[in-house]
Amino acid sequence: MAESETKWSVDHSLAERGRFKDYGKKHPREYAACFDNLGQVVELLGRFGGVKGFQIGCFRSEGQGVYRIGQTAVKHAKETRLYVFLNEEERLIHVLTIGGKDSQSEDIRRCHAVARDLKG
Amino acid sequence: MSTTETMANLAAELAEDTGAAQRVHEHSADTVLVRTLVDWRTAKKLSQRQLAAKMGVSPSKVCRMEAARDADLNWGDIVKYCNAMGVSLSMLFDDPKLPAAERIKHHVMATYTLLQELQALAQELGDGDDITSKIKQFYGDVLFNFTIRFADCYSKLPKSGPTRVSTGLAETAGATDGIGREELAAR
Numbered sequence: 250m251a252e253s254e255t256k257w258s259v260d261h262s263l264a265e266r267g268r269f270k271d272y273g274k275k276h277p278r279e280y281a282a283c284f285d286n287l288g289q290v291v292e293l294l295g296r297f298g299g300v301k302g303f304q305i306g307c308f309r310s311e312g313q314g315v316y317r318i319g320q321t322a323v324k325h326a327k328e329t330r331l332y333v334f335l336n337e338e339e340r341l342i343h344v345l346t347i348g349g350k351d352s353q354s355e356d357i358r359r360c361h362a363v364a365r366d367l368k369g
Numbered sequence: 370m371s372t373t374e375t376m377a378n379l380a381a382e383l384a385e386d387t388g389a390a391q392r393v394h395e396h397s398a399d400t401v402l403v404r405t406l407v408d409w410r411t412a413k414k415l416s417q418r419q420l421a422a423k424m425g426v427s428p429s430k431v432c433r434m435e436a437a438r439d440a441d442l443n444w445g446d447i448v449k450y451c452n453a454m455g456v457s458l459s460m461l462f463d464d465p466k467l468p469a470a471e472r473i474k475h476h477v478m479a480t481y482t483l484l485q486e487l488q489a490l491a492q493e494l495g496d497g498d499d500i501t502s503k504i505k506q507f508y509g510d511v512l513f514n515f516t517i518r519f520a521d522c523y524s525k526l527p528k529s530g531p532t533r534v535s536t537g538l539a540e541t542a543g544a545t546d547g548i549g550r551e552e553l554a555a556r
Contacts, residue, residue: 259376289407
């Protein structure tokens with residue numbers, strides 16, 4: 250497993266704090282799983298230099314540079330998605346919001362709007 | 370700071386709940402083996418679908434395995450997964466209740482066995498082979514890495530009493546500062 254590592258940073262200045270606070274309270278196990286999985290994504294991005302080199306089940310593109318990270322290893326889990334925007338040039342991951350399947354389309358719409366702003 | 374630690378702190382900050390950090394660590398501890406399997410698969414540049422084909426199972430089976438907790442994995446599936454990647458699996462039984470010296474001795478002996486395997490491979494291939502020269506270089510790297518870590522730990526030991534250095538691997542675990550092996554093992 251000897252790939253050359255590049256360092257990726259995580260920025261949470263654009264995170265919807267109210268959503269994280271609520272979700273962390275209502276679904277603590279799923280919330281924690283998503284953050285642990287974010288860590289795995291950070292490591293894989295570092296190892297492969299970008300999203301193209303690897304594929305894992307909990308990490309999916311939602312278009313426009315927005316990705317969702319799902320929960321794993323939680324029994325009887327509520328389907329949960331942590332949304333991030335990847336700036337591959339600067340190796341920066343912006344944490345945006347978190348939500349369930351019920352708020353999925355609205356969450357993605359807001360994340361796409363942020364992505365457009367970030368891309369200028 | 371480890372990635373898990375960073376993510377745990379971030380989770381706690383955004384949730385405004387310190388308990389969130391602990392839960393991230395728990396999730397991480399519950400998925401050590403699963404993460405290792407995924408790391409190997411990605412390092413081998415295999416997709417879930419490709420691995421499933423090699424295992425002779427459906428892609429959703431691989432997906433479920435990689436979304437499970439270690440405790441929920443089936444031993445037969447783990448073996449199949451490793452075989453499909455061409456990775457051999459070995460088990461290490463480590464009793465954390467044993468004295469540190471005994472555990473270190475066990476690891477030293479295990480490392481010695483692996484070094485002997487490399488030595489046998491080099492003997493088989495002969496002197497001019499590229500792999501043989503890489504094995505020689507690896508031996509040097511191992512010695513260097515071990516020496517700096519050993520020196521680091523040794524420099525942090527309390528500074529009292531003489532240092533007795535003994536040669537021979539069998540003596541290593543009990544060769545510190547004139548302490549008998551039995552005494553050290555009991556600590």
